[in-house]
Amino acid sequence: MDKTVGVLGGGQLGRMLVEAANLLEIHVNFLDAPNSSAKQVSYHDGHVDGSFKDAEAIKKLAAQSDVLTVEIEHVDTYMLEDVAKTADVQPSWKTIRTIQDKYLQKEHLQSYGVATAQSVALKEPSKTELSAASKTVGLPLMLKSRKEAYDGRGNFPVKSTDDFEPAIQALGGNQDLYAEKWANFKVELAVMVVKTKDQVLSFPTVETIHENSICKLVYAPARGVSETINKRAQELARKAVACFWGKGVFGVEMFLLPDDTLLINEIAPRPHNSGHYTIEACPVSQYEAHLRAILDLPLDEQDLELREPAIMLNILGGDTPDSHRQFAAEALKHRRTKIHLYGKGQARKGRKMGHITVCAPTMSEAEELIQPMIDYADRGKPQSTSTLSSRSKEQALxxxxxxxxxxxxxxxxxxxxxxxxxxxxxxxxxxxxxxxxxxxxxxxxxxxxxxxxxxxxxxxxxxxxxxxxxxxxxxxxxxxxxxxxxxxxxxxxxxxxxxxxxxxxxxxxxxxxxxxxxxxxxxxVSDMGIRKRVEQYVHDSEAEVREKDRRLLDMGADAYVEKYLSKK
Amino acid sequence: MDKTVGVLGGGQLGRMLVEAANLLEIHVNFLDAPNSSAKQVSYHDGHVDGSFKDAEAIKKLAAQSDVLTVEIEHVDTYMLEDVAKTADVQPSWKTIRTIQDKYLQKEHLQSYGVATAQSVALKEPSKTELSAASKTVGLPLMLKSRKEAYDGRGNFPVKSTDDFEPAIQALGGNQDLYAEKWANFKVELAVMVVKTKDQVLSFPTVETIHENSICKLVYAPARGVSETINKRAQELARKAVACFWGKGVFGVEMFLLPDDTLLINEIAPRPHNSGHYTIEACPVSQYEAHLRAILDLPLDEQDLELREPAIMLNILGGDTPDSHRQFAAEALKHRRTKIHLYGKGQARKGRKMGHITVCAPTMSEAEELIQPMIDYADRGKPQSTSTLSSRSKEQALxxxxxxxxxxxxxxxxxxxxxxxxxxxxxxxxxxxxxxxxxxxxxxxxxxxxxxxxxxxxxxxxxxxxxxxxxxxxxxxxxxxxxxxxxxxxxxxxxxxxxxxxxxxxxxxxxxxxxxxxxxxxxxxVSDMGIRKRVEQYVHDSEAEVREKDRRLLDMGADAYVEKYLSKK
Known part of the structure; x- marks a missing residue:
C-alpha cells in the first residue's frame, strides 16, 4: 500500500483503477493528457502530462513511481523494455509485446498447448496470400490485423472468394495481417484472470454479447452454461494466463463451440470491459485485484466470487454529443441500476462513454431489470438485440x-x-x-x-x-x-x-x-420473485374457492351439482 | 445531472459523496481546506478553499453552484439563511438550525408526536439546575451539550447526585446543556432516511454498537430484531424526518427498549456513519441517494433494499500516525473485506480514518468474516467487545x-x-x-x-x-x-x-x-455454509456406516450382535 503506481494511459480503465486505489490510499500517477478521465478523480502533483507513446514522458513517470503498469496494450514495448532495466513493469513488457501482436499471441498460446482458433499469418497483404491461407483454415474465415485492433477495428469477415479483394482493400493499409479459422460458436465467454506473484486466480465465467464487434452486454455468470463448463472455462483461462510473464489482471475471451469445446479468442493484459461487473458483483473488483496483484498485496479465490448475478450494458456514444448523459438519465428512471460515466466529455458514435450494471438475487430478475435499458439502447435499430440477449436457455433450477x-x-x-x-x-x-x-x-x-x-x-x-x-x-x-x-x-x-x-x-x-x-x-425462501408468485397463487386459489361458494349459495346444491359436477 | 452541487465541508462524507457523484458526472464543488479528503478525488477548478464557517467563502461557493448542501450540521445557519435567499439550500437551513441544537431537535420531534427520550433544558450550567432536572427525568440521566456534540463529545452520564459536580465541570464551558432521561435500551438501531421532493423513503434498519460513545460497528440488518420491529423502526424514522424541511438523506438513531418501544435518540441532516454499509450492500448508496434527492433525480424503495447482510467496522486512529494504514494492511489479509480509507493524513487517537465493510449471503457468515478485524481493533484492550458484538440473538430461520x-x-x-x-x-x-x-x-x-x-x-x-x-x-x-x-x-x-x-x-x-x-x-439451496454442513453430515454418515461394516467383517455376526446390539 505504500508503493506508488504509474499507469500508461488514463482512460476509463485508469479511472476505475484509481477509484479502487483511492479507497486504499494507494498513490497512482497517470501519464496521459492533462484532463484525462482518470486524472479527474485523482488530484495530486505526481501525474505526467503527455502521450503514453513518448519515451521521455514514460521515463519521467517511471522516475516517480515504484511500479509501472498499462491501461492499454498498444504501447511501445521497446520503450518499456528499456525502462524495465531500472523500474518494475507489471505485467512484463514481454507479455505486452507478445499479446499486442494477435498472431504472435496465438502462436505463443499454442506453443503452451492452449487451444486457440487455427491461424495463418499473411506474408504480405495480398489476394494471393489470403487465397493460400484460405486453403489452410477454410472458408469462411476472419481476416485480422495483427496489431492495433480492438472493438472490431481491424477485423474483416471473409465468406467466399468474392470477399478476398474487399478484405485486402479494407485492411490493406496494415502490413501485418493473419487469417483465422471461422469459429462457429454457440456463445462467447470471458474470464478475468489475476496473476499474482505466486498464484493464478480467476473470476467467474461470464457471457459476452457483441454487436458490430463491440462488447454490448456481459452476463455474470454465463447463462445456460453448466457449472462444469463454467469451471473448465476458468481453468483454460488460468492456463492461458499462466504462460505469460509478470503480474496483473488479464481479460480472456473465449468461444464455446457447439460440441462444448472451448477456444481462446484473445487476451488483454489489463482490466477489461468484460470485468466491469466485478465492481458491484464481487467482493474485490478487477481493478482492486490488479492493484493487489502488482503490489503483492493479499488476494484469494474467495475475494473473486460472485455475490449476486449481474448484467453489464455498455453506454456507447450515439448521434449527439450528450447522448451518453441522456442514456444515463433514462437509466436513472429504472430500479437498481448502477451507472458509471467515464468523464470523457463529448460522445462520439460508438465510443464507450460509460456502462450500467444491474445486480439481482437471480439472473431472471436481473434480466427483467436491465431490459428497458437494452430497449433504450436498441431504439430505432432495425433488428433489436433484445431477442439476442434473451436467446440463452436458462439454467434449470x-x-x-x-x-x-x-x-x-x-x-x-x-x-x-x-x-x-x-x-x-x-x-x-x-x-x-x-x-x-x-x-x-x-x-x-x-x-x-x-x-x-x-x-x-x-x-x-x-x-x-x-x-x-x-x-x-x-x-x-x-x-x-x-x-x-x-x-x-x-x-x-x-x-x-x-x-x-x-x-x-x-x-x-x-x-x-x-x-x-x-x-x-x-x-x-431465497428468490423473492418466486415467493411473490406463490403468494399470488394462494390468493387466486382462495378467490376461486370463494367464487364457487358464492355460486353454491346462489344456486343451491342440486342445481350446482347439475351444472358443474354432473360429468362426474 | 446537469446541476452543480456545492458542499460545505470536504471530509470523509464529502469524499464518499463525490465518489458517487463522479460515477454520474455530477459536478461537485467543495468548500474546505485545499487538500481536504473530498477534494483529493475530484479535480477541477470549481472548489473553494477556506472554512465552511466563513460567510464570504459560502457566498463564493453558492455563486458557482446550483444546489448547496452540507456534510456537517455544525454550520452557521444564519449565513445559510442569508444565502438561501438567492440559492437552493438542501436540506433547508431551518432543518439544520433545528437539528444542530439537540434539545430544540427533541422539542420539535415531540411537537410532531415523534417519541424521543424525555429531556429538560438547563437554564444555566449549574448543579442547582441539574438537580432540578434530575427530579423530572430521574437518575441516572445523560447530561448533554445542546450543540457541537458528536462522537461522544459533549455527553456525560450522571449516575447519582455525586456526579452533578463533575458533570457540570466537564461540560460547564458550554452554556447550553440539557438533561435526558436514561434510556435503558436493549439495542441501538439506526435508519437512513431519504427525503425527496415528494417522498420519504428508508433504507433497512441497522444495529449500531458504540464504544466510548463512538460508533464502532454497524450490522445490516439489525440482528435478533423481528421484521415487525425492523419495519416499525423504519416507519418511525420516516415519520421523524417527514417533519423537517427540504431534501436529502438523514441519519436517524434510535433506542429499542426492553418492552420493544422505540425512541428517537438523534438525527443527522446528512449522510451518516451508520449508512456507510449502503455503498456495497444496497443498489443505491446513501451518498447517491442524497444526490438524487437534492437534484430531483428518480429514486424508489427498491433502490434502497439490502442486497446481502453487511457489517461495517470503523477504522479509528490508534497510537501511531499510520495506525489506520496498518489496520487496513491487516484487513487486506482477510477475505471479502472492502476497505475505505479517507485520505485524512496522519491518524489521531480515536479519529475516524476509514472503515471496513464485509458482505455475505448470511449474517453468520459476515460475522465470521469480520471477527478477525474486530479482534485486531480490540487488541490490547482490557475488555474485548468481541463478546458485545455477538451478543444479539440471531433471527430464527x-x-x-x-x-x-x-x-x-x-x-x-x-x-x-x-x-x-x-x-x-x-x-x-x-x-x-x-x-x-x-x-x-x-x-x-x-x-x-x-x-x-x-x-x-x-x-x-x-x-x-x-x-x-x-x-x-x-x-x-x-x-x-x-x-x-x-x-x-x-x-x-x-x-x-x-x-x-x-x-x-x-x-x-x-x-x-x-x-x-x-x-x-x-x-x-441459497446458503452455501449450510449446504457445506449438509455435505459434511452425509460424508460423516457414510464413514460411520463403513466403520460398522469393517467391524462386522472383522468380528463376524455373532460377536457383533453380542457386543453392539445385545442391549436390544
Missing part, C-alpha cells in the same frame, strides 16, 4: 426425474405449475433399478450443474426419490405414483419411510401439483 | 411448531440436528384445534418475521402441518407423530394427503431428524 416415461402423464400438471411460475426445469428418466449408475451420476452432479431442487416420481417399489436423495445434498421431493395394481400406498410408504439421515419430502399419491408448489415454496 | 408439548420428546433429535448445523430456530406450541387463531396468526406472520422454513409435528387427526401450510407461502415440513393408540399411519396420511394447491413435505413417523435435515437442505 428444478430437475424432474422419473423412473419410467409412463410416469410422465402424472407429472404433467406439476410441470404446468413450474411453467406458470416461470421456474426453469429439466425432465429426465433416471431409473433406480434399470439405470442405477446413470441415476447416481445424475443425482450426484445435479448440485454442481446448478440444480436447486429435485422432484422424483416413482410407483410400486418406488426407490427413485430415496436413492436420489442418497446421492445429493439438495432437497428431494418424492411423488408416489399409483401403480396399475393397488391404491399407491405402497409407493407412498416406500418414499416416505426413509431411514434417519436421508430425508425425502413426500407429497400425496399422484399429486405432482403439490410437488411443484413445494419446489416453488423452497425456491421462494 | 426455522420455526418448529407442535400441537402439544407432548410432541416435544419426538422433536428433540431434530432440534439437536438444527443445533449441530448452527441453524437458528424457535420452538412454539400452536394447536390447530385448541388455539386455531393463534396458529393462524403465527403461520401467517412467520415469513414477515424472517422465518424461512416451518417444521410442524402432529399426531392423530394431525391437522397442524396442513393448516400451517394453508396460512403461509413458506415451505412446511410435516412430522407425523405416533399417537398412543395405533402405529401413526393415521397421522402420516392426514399430513401427506393434502389437497392440490397446498403442499406439505411429509417425512416418516416420528422422524424429526429427517425433518431437520430436510430443512437444512432447503436452506442450503
Amino acid at each position: 428444478v430437475a424432474v426425474v422419473m423412473g419410467s416415461d409412463s410416469d410422465l402423464p402424472v407429472l404433467q400438471p406439476g410441470l404446468a405449475i413450474l411453467k406458470k411460475f416461470d421456474i426453469s426445469f429439466t425432465t429426465r428418466i433416471t431409473s433406480a433399478h434399470r439405470t442405477p449408475s446413470w441415476m447416481a451420476e445424475f443425482a450426484s452432479t445435479a448440485a454442481s450443474n446448478g440444480i436447486k431442487v429435485i422432484i422424483a416420481a416413482a410407483g410400486g417399489a418406488a426407490h427413485l426419490p430415496g436413492m436420489t436423495a442418497a446421492y445429493t445434498s439438495l432437497p428431494v421431493i418424492g411423488i408416489p405414483v399409483k401403480p396399475t395394481i393397488g391404491d399407491g400406498m405402497d409407493s407412498l410408504l416406500s418414499i416416505c419411510n426413509m431411514p434417519k439421515g436421508v430425508p425425502v419430502a413426500t407429497v400425496s399419491v399422484n399429486n405432482s401439483i403439490n410437488a411443484a408448489l413445494l419446489a416453488a415454496r423452497i425456491l421462494g | 426455522v420455526a418448529v411448531v407442535m400441537g402439544s408439548d407432548s410432541d416435544l420428546p419426538v422433536l428433540q433429535p431434530g432440534l439437536a440436528i438444527l443445533k449441530k448445523f448452527d441453524i437458528s430456530f424457535t420452538t412454539r406450541i400452536t394447536s390447530a384445534h385448541r388455539t386455531p387463531s393463534w396458529m393462524a396468526e403465527f403461520a401467517s406472520t412467520a415469513a414477515s418475521n424472517g422465518i424461512k422454513v416451518i417444521i410442524a409435528a402432529a399426531g392423530g387427526a394431525a391437522h397442524l402441518p396442513g393448516m400451517t401450510a394453508a396460512y403461509t407461502s413458506l415451505p412446511v415440513i410435516g412430522i407425523p407423530v405416533k399417537p398412543t393408540i395405533g402405529d401413526g399411519m393415521d397421522s402420516l396420511l392426514s399430513i401427506c394427503n393434502m389437497p392440490k394447491g397446498v403442499p406439505v413435505a411429509t417425512v416418516s413417523v416420528n422422524n424429526s431428524i429427517n425433518a431437520a435435515l430436510l430443512a437444512a437442505r432447503i436452506l442450503g
Whole structure:
C-alpha cells in the first residue's frame, strides 16, 4: 500500500483503477493528457502530462513511481523494455509485446498447448496470400490485423472468394495481417484472470454479447452454461494466463463451440470491459485485484466470487454529443441500476462513454431489470438485440426425474405449475433399478450443474426419490405414483419411510401439483420473485374457492351439482 | 445531472459523496481546506478553499453552484439563511438550525408526536439546575451539550447526585446543556432516511454498537430484531424526518427498549456513519441517494433494499500516525473485506480514518468474516467487545411448531440436528384445534418475521402441518407423530394427503431428524455454509456406516450382535 503506481494511459480503465486505489490510499500517477478521465478523480502533483507513446514522458513517470503498469496494450514495448532495466513493469513488457501482436499471441498460446482458433499469418497483404491461407483454415474465415485492433477495428469477415479483394482493400493499409479459422460458436465467454506473484486466480465465467464487434452486454455468470463448463472455462483461462510473464489482471475471451469445446479468442493484459461487473458483483473488483496483484498485496479465490448475478450494458456514444448523459438519465428512471460515466466529455458514435450494471438475487430478475435499458439502447435499430440477449436457455433450477416415461402423464400438471411460475426445469428418466449408475451420476452432479431442487416420481417399489436423495445434498421431493395394481400406498410408504439421515419430502399419491408448489415454496425462501408468485397463487386459489361458494349459495346444491359436477 | 452541487465541508462524507457523484458526472464543488479528503478525488477548478464557517467563502461557493448542501450540521445557519435567499439550500437551513441544537431537535420531534427520550433544558450550567432536572427525568440521566456534540463529545452520564459536580465541570464551558432521561435500551438501531421532493423513503434498519460513545460497528440488518420491529423502526424514522424541511438523506438513531418501544435518540441532516454499509450492500448508496434527492433525480424503495447482510467496522486512529494504514494492511489479509480509507493524513487517537465493510449471503457468515478485524481493533484492550458484538440473538430461520408439548420428546433429535448445523430456530406450541387463531396468526406472520422454513409435528387427526401450510407461502415440513393408540399411519396420511394447491413435505413417523435435515437442505439451496454442513453430515454418515461394516467383517455376526446390539 505504500508503493506508488504509474499507469500508461488514463482512460476509463485508469479511472476505475484509481477509484479502487483511492479507497486504499494507494498513490497512482497517470501519464496521459492533462484532463484525462482518470486524472479527474485523482488530484495530486505526481501525474505526467503527455502521450503514453513518448519515451521521455514514460521515463519521467517511471522516475516517480515504484511500479509501472498499462491501461492499454498498444504501447511501445521497446520503450518499456528499456525502462524495465531500472523500474518494475507489471505485467512484463514481454507479455505486452507478445499479446499486442494477435498472431504472435496465438502462436505463443499454442506453443503452451492452449487451444486457440487455427491461424495463418499473411506474408504480405495480398489476394494471393489470403487465397493460400484460405486453403489452410477454410472458408469462411476472419481476416485480422495483427496489431492495433480492438472493438472490431481491424477485423474483416471473409465468406467466399468474392470477399478476398474487399478484405485486402479494407485492411490493406496494415502490413501485418493473419487469417483465422471461422469459429462457429454457440456463445462467447470471458474470464478475468489475476496473476499474482505466486498464484493464478480467476473470476467467474461470464457471457459476452457483441454487436458490430463491440462488447454490448456481459452476463455474470454465463447463462445456460453448466457449472462444469463454467469451471473448465476458468481453468483454460488460468492456463492461458499462466504462460505469460509478470503480474496483473488479464481479460480472456473465449468461444464455446457447439460440441462444448472451448477456444481462446484473445487476451488483454489489463482490466477489461468484460470485468466491469466485478465492481458491484464481487467482493474485490478487477481493478482492486490488479492493484493487489502488482503490489503483492493479499488476494484469494474467495475475494473473486460472485455475490449476486449481474448484467453489464455498455453506454456507447450515439448521434449527439450528450447522448451518453441522456442514456444515463433514462437509466436513472429504472430500479437498481448502477451507472458509471467515464468523464470523457463529448460522445462520439460508438465510443464507450460509460456502462450500467444491474445486480439481482437471480439472473431472471436481473434480466427483467436491465431490459428497458437494452430497449433504450436498441431504439430505432432495425433488428433489436433484445431477442439476442434473451436467446440463452436458462439454467434449470428444478430437475424432474422419473423412473419410467409412463410416469410422465402424472407429472404433467406439476410441470404446468413450474411453467406458470416461470421456474426453469429439466425432465429426465433416471431409473433406480434399470439405470442405477446413470441415476447416481445424475443425482450426484445435479448440485454442481446448478440444480436447486429435485422432484422424483416413482410407483410400486418406488426407490427413485430415496436413492436420489442418497446421492445429493439438495432437497428431494418424492411423488408416489399409483401403480396399475393397488391404491399407491405402497409407493407412498416406500418414499416416505426413509431411514434417519436421508430425508425425502413426500407429497400425496399422484399429486405432482403439490410437488411443484413445494419446489416453488423452497425456491421462494431465497428468490423473492418466486415467493411473490406463490403468494399470488394462494390468493387466486382462495378467490376461486370463494367464487364457487358464492355460486353454491346462489344456486343451491342440486342445481350446482347439475351444472358443474354432473360429468362426474 | 446537469446541476452543480456545492458542499460545505470536504471530509470523509464529502469524499464518499463525490465518489458517487463522479460515477454520474455530477459536478461537485467543495468548500474546505485545499487538500481536504473530498477534494483529493475530484479535480477541477470549481472548489473553494477556506472554512465552511466563513460567510464570504459560502457566498463564493453558492455563486458557482446550483444546489448547496452540507456534510456537517455544525454550520452557521444564519449565513445559510442569508444565502438561501438567492440559492437552493438542501436540506433547508431551518432543518439544520433545528437539528444542530439537540434539545430544540427533541422539542420539535415531540411537537410532531415523534417519541424521543424525555429531556429538560438547563437554564444555566449549574448543579442547582441539574438537580432540578434530575427530579423530572430521574437518575441516572445523560447530561448533554445542546450543540457541537458528536462522537461522544459533549455527553456525560450522571449516575447519582455525586456526579452533578463533575458533570457540570466537564461540560460547564458550554452554556447550553440539557438533561435526558436514561434510556435503558436493549439495542441501538439506526435508519437512513431519504427525503425527496415528494417522498420519504428508508433504507433497512441497522444495529449500531458504540464504544466510548463512538460508533464502532454497524450490522445490516439489525440482528435478533423481528421484521415487525425492523419495519416499525423504519416507519418511525420516516415519520421523524417527514417533519423537517427540504431534501436529502438523514441519519436517524434510535433506542429499542426492553418492552420493544422505540425512541428517537438523534438525527443527522446528512449522510451518516451508520449508512456507510449502503455503498456495497444496497443498489443505491446513501451518498447517491442524497444526490438524487437534492437534484430531483428518480429514486424508489427498491433502490434502497439490502442486497446481502453487511457489517461495517470503523477504522479509528490508534497510537501511531499510520495506525489506520496498518489496520487496513491487516484487513487486506482477510477475505471479502472492502476497505475505505479517507485520505485524512496522519491518524489521531480515536479519529475516524476509514472503515471496513464485509458482505455475505448470511449474517453468520459476515460475522465470521469480520471477527478477525474486530479482534485486531480490540487488541490490547482490557475488555474485548468481541463478546458485545455477538451478543444479539440471531433471527430464527426455522420455526418448529407442535400441537402439544407432548410432541416435544419426538422433536428433540431434530432440534439437536438444527443445533449441530448452527441453524437458528424457535420452538412454539400452536394447536390447530385448541388455539386455531393463534396458529393462524403465527403461520401467517412467520415469513414477515424472517422465518424461512416451518417444521410442524402432529399426531392423530394431525391437522397442524396442513393448516400451517394453508396460512403461509413458506415451505412446511410435516412430522407425523405416533399417537398412543395405533402405529401413526393415521397421522402420516392426514399430513401427506393434502389437497392440490397446498403442499406439505411429509417425512416418516416420528422422524424429526429427517425433518431437520430436510430443512437444512432447503436452506442450503441459497446458503452455501449450510449446504457445506449438509455435505459434511452425509460424508460423516457414510464413514460411520463403513466403520460398522469393517467391524462386522472383522468380528463376524455373532460377536457383533453380542457386543453392539445385545442391549436390544
